[in-house]
Amino acid sequence: MADAAKQFTQQAGRAVAVRRRDAHGTKSKLLQAALRAFTTQGYEASSTRNIETTAGVKRGLISYHFGTKQALWEAVADHIMQVAERELSAAVRGAADADTDARARLRHFVKAYVFFCARHPELHRLMIQEGNTHDWRLDWLLERSVRGWYVEVCRLFDEALLLGVAPAMNAHHFYYILTGAATLMFANAAEAQALGQQNPLDARSVAEHADALANLFLSGESQ
Amino acid sequence: MADAAKQFTQQAGRAVAVRRRDAHGTKSKLLQAALRAFTTQGYEASSTRNIETTAGVKRGLISYHFGTKQALWEAVADHIMQVAERELSAAVRGAADADTDARARLRHFVKAYVFFCARHPELHRLMIQEGNTHDWRLDWLLERSVRGWYVEVCRLFDEALLLGVAPAMNAHHFYYILTGAATLMFANAAEAQALGQQNPLDARSVAEHADALANLFLSGESQ
DNA sequence: AGAGTAACTTGTCAACTGACAAGTAATTGG
DNA sequence: CCAATTACTTGTCAGTTGACAAGTTACTCT
Incomplete structure (x- = not known):
């Protein structure tokens, strides 16, 4: 055969x-x-x-x-986290370099993050699978990558807050609002497709989502 | 024994x-x-x-x-969806009745929705478990409850948009931004607890999250 | 060409899983 | 008090699962 x-x-x-x-x-x-x-x-x-x-x-x-199923999971998680670290640190650097305006930097960061989430819906599916129960897999993800990213996002947000371009809230809540808002439509792509009658991962849909979210975080003043 | x-x-x-x-x-x-x-x-x-x-x-x-495992799942889903329909329609009615101001109505709705999400993190854990693959369970959830709720949220948002109190975006994107932002911290409670060193489901944390999200959606003008 | 090694193949095991059949025990209605 | 019904209990079965042992085959190096 x-x-x-x-x-x-x-x-x-x-x-x-x-x-x-x-x-x-x-x-x-x-x-x-x-x-x-x-x-x-x-x-x-x-x-x-x-x-x-x-x-x-x-x-x-x-x-x-x-060797074992656990080792296979760790290899998978390691691979996906390496990709995430590479692309996300590039996004953060991109935002920091290009623009001198704090508003433009925050906008750049939010949009780059949404594009990243659309490119790798598997990552947030993994976080969602493992984020509700505290076991060895959640610990692995937290200590390997997630905690570092969380600290970085909080730092970026607090910086933007000091410069008066971020909405007033606690950084912890910002992290979960940004992450949830940016990822759910892509993580739940089958549901979003059935409800919205269009592929949530196609370029136009992703760009609209990125714009909507960036505008939301930056609607405080001059737009 | x-x-x-x-x-x-x-x-x-x-x-x-x-x-x-x-x-x-x-x-x-x-x-x-x-x-x-x-x-x-x-x-x-x-x-x-x-x-x-x-x-x-x-x-x-x-x-x-x-009888069967499938029938047990349907009984569970039916039960949770009944609770959701009851509490969410109460929240929508509460928002419509109480306030004459459109901004206050939207704020009331967003906050009530966040409180609901914190009260029932299981519901969104279920949607997240089933939302990424189109199978009989996703169909069951969509046709039983979710599509109706989606249509209602879109209607509410378009109404607020017409009245000029909602941020400019497509209702579909609003649905996923609101839902993702409102639920992730509670659905991923174990992760949020490990990152934020506080129980995300306690009253103060929930209230802060609700305020942060409501302010975000209403930061366009007079506040 | 022949030995050695890395890559793959197959057999087997104990534990687990969903389903159902055949029982037993508690309650109810008359 | 007895018979019927409902609620529960236990045994069994075929299929699946993760792991590992014991093979076989392809490739490399000398």
Whole structure:
């Protein structure tokens, strides 16, 4: 039958079955499938066998490449958090550099954050899966990445507050208002699609969301 | 051993073991336990046996009282949606009645909505568990309750927009900004507690969140 | 070419899961 | 007080799950 581990190459005009072995490719396919499973179904509901099947690889390969299900989850979380750290720190630097106006900086930051959330809805699906119960996975996420990001957002907000361009509120509430408002439509994309009759992840929808949220945080004065 | 199905009553000065049978109480305990399981772990990750154990009842009683796991989920969802419909329609009526000023009405509505979200974090945990994949559970939730609420919120927002008291944006984006901003801190209570070192569900925190969000939506003019 | 290693494959296990059948015990209605 | 009904209890089954052991195969290095 169709065996993904085999491919055919032309050799002297004759098709020859060649069995490929590609540890990196296998790990990568498993990571992708596991990312989708863990973020949409949660850790316990995701079975290693089903992840292997959707990745299109044979049964024992999670054990071989990652050891345990927990180690696979950590590899997935580590991968996604690396991406987040890279892109978010770029967004923060972008906001800080480009504009001298404090209002423009805050606007730039909010919009960049919304675009990031639309690009990686899996990240917030993961936070939402793990954020309601205090277990080893939440601890892992908090200490690995989330707490640092939280502190950074609070710092940025307090700075904007001092400069009089942010709405008066506690930074903690700002963090959850910004994060919730920026992510829910993308994290709950299936629901948003059914309610709004348009794909919430398409470019126009994302841009509208970013504008709406940036305007909301900056409606205090001159606009 | 300690059997919850037995209690002791004083009868003519003698303690007599009486086995109580209380179908309503049993169903209610199962609904509570299932609500917690389905909203925090998701449908697939929740096992009927574990729900029975945490409810403190014997093994076969979900089969007996509800038939199947799917029927139990529907009973849970139906129960929570009934509560939501009752309390939310009261909040909408409260906002419409009390105040003649359009700004005060919008403020009243936003604050009442935040208080509702803090009172029932399970509801949005359920929406978050089910909102990312289009399956029979999302369809059930949408057609049973969510679509009606969405239409109502959009109507309220468009009304406020016409009266010039709402920030300029599309009603669809308003729905997800309001819902996300109002719910995330309570739905992810464990994370918020770890980051903010205070219980996000306590009265002061909830009131602050409600004020912050109401001010945000009403910062356009006179405040 | 032949040894050694990395990559993959398959078999097996104990524990868990949802469902249902076949019981037993408490309550109710007559 | 008896019969019917409701509420609960227990046994069993087929399918799934995570883990690991024992293989087999492809590739590399010399």
